[in-house]
Amino acid sequence: MTSVQERVRPLLDTSSRGRRLLRPLAVAAAAAGVLAVVATVDPNESGHYPTCPWLYVTGTWCPGCGTLRALHALTxxxxxxxxxxxxxxxxxxxxLAVWFVVWTHRMWTGAQRTRMAPAWLLYGLFWAVLAFWVARNIPGWTWLSPS
Known part of the structure; x- marks a missing residue:
């Protein structure tokens, strides 16, 4: 007599390559959908997307201001x-593109799961975002403003 866990286990087994690639394929499909919308609907025309709440409240640029227009230009x-x-x-x-390729390769090969980013990289990214936020609001540094 087999238990319920033994009968369900093969359905949850992610050892096959096809199953391991489901998550990367789902992420790629979602990213492609978002990029298709941003490529089609021009953020440079008013009324398509909401105004940045940070810019609306404070009048200063946040690190994300101009992201939709940058992605539109990239697409x-x-x-x-x-x-x-x-x-x-x-x-x-x-x-993110490099990270996605590395992640997909790890999923394809079935490599041992490890941390994708060490702590120093995450802290460095945090401080880089903060430095960019401050730098783009320095008076006279219009080259960092999204307009």
Whole structure:
């Protein structure tokens, strides 16, 4: 007589490559959907997307201001405009693409699960976002503003 756990276990087994790739495929599909909307609906035209709440309340740029316009430019292959709108988004997009490739490779090969990012990298990213936030609000540094 087999227990319920023994009968259910094969359904939950993620050892096959096809099953291991379900999560990366789901993430890729979601990202493709979001990028398709951003590529189609121009954030440079008013009324399509809401205003940044931080900009609305404080009148200063947040680290994410200009991200939609930067992604719109990237989806159209216009890297200089994307860098002008939000350089941090361009760098972060490249980093996320590399991370996604590494993650998908690990899932494909069935490599041992490890931490994807060491603590020093996460702290460094946190401080980089804060430094970018401050730098883009320094008077006279209009080259970092998303407008």
């Amino acid at each position: 159209h292959g216009d890297v200089p405009t994307a860098l002008a709108r939000n350089p941090f988004t361009v760098v972060a997009s490249a980093g």
